[in-house]
Structure formats: C-alpha cells, structure tokens
Amino acid sequence: MLLDDNPQLIYGHVKAHTSSTDTISMLNHVADRLAATAHTNPFSRIAPLPTFALDQYVMWGEGVGFIENNLLLYVDGELARIRATSLHYTSGDRFPHPSLSIPQLFPYERSTLSYSALVQLYVRSGQLPTRRLVFLRGMAPSSRCHFGCHCAETPHHLFIKCPRFTEYRQSTLCDIHRVSSGLVECISSVQHEMVLNAISTLLVDDNSLFTWPMGHNTWYYGHSLYITKGLPFLPAKTVRSLSQAWHSCFIHLVGHIWGQIQRCGAYSHR
Numbered sequence: 363m364l365l366d367d368n369p370q371l372i373y374g375h376v377k378a379h380t381s382s383t384d385t386i387s388m389l390n391h392v393a394d395r396l397a398a399t400a401h402t403n404p405f406s407r408i409a410p411l412p413t414f415a416l417d418q419y420v421m422w423g424e425g426v427g428f429i430e431n432n433l434l435l436y437v438d439g440e441l442a443r444i445r446a447t448s449l450h451y452t453s454g455d456r457f458p459h460p461s462l463s464i465p466q467l468f469p470y471e472r473s474t475l476s477y478s479a480l481v482q483l484y485v486r487s488g489q490l491p492t493r494r495l496v497f498l499r500g501m502a503p504s505s506r507c508h509f510g511c512h513c514a515e516t517p518h519h520l521f522i523k524c525p526r527f528t529e530y531r532q533s534t535l536c537d538i539h540r541v542s543s544g545l546v547e548c549i550s551s552v553q554h555e556m557v558l559n560a561i562s563t564l565l566v567d568d569n570s571l572f573t574w575p576m577g578h579n580t581w582y583y584g585h586s587l588y589i590t591k592g593l594p595f596l597p598a599k600t601v602r603s604l605s606q607a608w609h610s611c612f613i614h615l616v617g618h619i620w621g622q623i624q625r626c627g628a629y630s631h632r
C-alpha cells in the first residue's frame with residue numbers, strides 16, 4: 363500500500379558490514395552505527411526529523427535555493443536582471459552590468475526632469491541625433507562638431523569635451539560643490555577638503571579621481587560613479603547622499619546641454 367501511494371520509493375537489499383564506499387553502503391553504515399550507539403548511550407544523536415514538507419512542485423533558483431514566497435517578485439527581478447545583463451553585452455558600453463549598478467531614488471518622477479530622461483533614453487539606445495549619427499544616416503554633409511571643434515560630434519564629445527558647454531559644466535560643478543559642502547560637514551576638515559577638491563574632476567574623463575561603471579566617465583547616461591573608490595573614508599550614509607545629489611545634478615545638466623543644442627538650431631537642416 364505504501365508503495366502504491368509512493369511509486370518513487372524502492373526497496374532493495376544492501377549488504378551490511380562491508381568496506382564499500384558507494385552511497386547506499388555508507389548510509390547503511392551510518393544507520394547501523396547510530397542504532398548500535400543507541401543501545402549503550404541513550405543521549406546519542408538521532409536522525410533529524412524533517413520539520414516541514416515541500417509542495418509537490420517547488421521553484422528553485424541557482425544561488426538562492428527553494429523560492430518559498432514572493433514568487434512573482436522573484437521572477438520579475440530575475441527577468442529584469444537577465445535583460446539588463448544582455449543589454450550590457452549588446453549595447454556597446456551604454457549600460458553598466460547590473461551587478462555594478464548603484465540604485466538611486468526616483469528623480470525622474472518629477473516632470474521637470476522628463477526631458478532629461480528622454481535625452482538619456484536616446485543616448486543609451488544610441489539614437490541621440492548628434493552630427494555623427496545624422497551623417498552616418500546620410501542626413502548631414504559632415505560628422506564634425508557643429509560648434510567648430512575639429513572632431514566628430516559624438517555624445518561623449520558634446521557632454522564631456524566640447525568647449526561650447528564649459529560654462530554649463532562649471533555651473534553644475536558649483537551647484538554640486540555647494541550641495542556637497544552641506545553633506546560632508548560631519549567629517550574632518552582634511553577629508554572635507556579632499557571631497558571638495560575631487561568634485562572638480564567629476565565631469566572629466568582624464569585625471570578624474572573617480573571610477574565609473576564602464577571604465578570612463580558616462581555621467582550623461584545617468585550612470586552613477588563609485589564614490590568609495592576615490593574617497594574610501596566616507597561613511598556609507600554620506601556616500602548615498604552624495605551619490606543621489608550628484609546624480610540629480612547630472613540629470614539636469616544633460617537636459618540643459620541638449621536643450622541648448624536644440625535651441626541653437628544645430629539640427630535645423632533636418
């Protein structure tokens with residue numbers, strides 16, 4: 363009857379008291395030893411009894427084990443992680459690996475930042491209509507920077523290098539400097555000075571004191587830099603506050619620069 367209800371069970375004969383090292387012989391040996399010890403020592407260990415029962419089918423995840431609750435949340439998170447990992451390897455350096463991402467609050471929920479979100483979406487998807495892109499599509503006579511620089515007009519050039527927007531970047535650095543001064547008041551004056559000095563290198567990719575997820579400065583993608591690598595002495599709470607404040611300033615700046623480019627009529631030929 364037991365076998366009828368549990369077809370997965372099998373009965374078999376195991377030869378005892380052998381030196382075999384196969385699994386069933388070793389388990390038989392352990393059971394034998396426990397039974398023999400119990401005769402002389404009433405406090406000997408007994409085989410642990412299961413304290414729970416699994417359903418007939420239970421989800422299991424590698425590195426996680428059995429998924430006992432929040433199955434939908436787990437599946438959603440796993441799908442997002444798989445998609446983000448795939449984007450990292452196929453996006454041409456536009457998406458950081460999900461394990462390297464630094465979670466931020468939700469600044470884009472404010473409508474004033476929705477334009478920046480749109481610009482960052484175009485940049486991340488490789489669709490921002492810089493002169494290089496429109497030239498590659500046969501819609502411009504040259505890929506050279508619209509503002510007279512002797513190089514191709516790429517997002518990296520416009521947002522990091524182009525001298526046309528030096529003033530914008532300086533103004534953002536001043537804002538960051540002001541906000542950060544208040545956030546690092548609790549640390550020593552020497553460390554305070556180090557943080558404020560490091561801020562001047564936030565928007566450059568040469569000689570920057572900070573490390574970025576993709577290995578080079580990508581503030582205009584909306585990426586967050588590794589603050590602790592440049593400033594390891596900062597408390598975790600301060601790092602979080604600085605990261606969020608800087609991230610917010612980067613979002614403003616990307617919209618500010620691209621808005622100005624559009625106002626200049628840089629792409630009025632289209």
Ligand SMILES: [Zn+2]
Nearest residue numbers: 507509511524
């Ligand atoms: Zn330029």
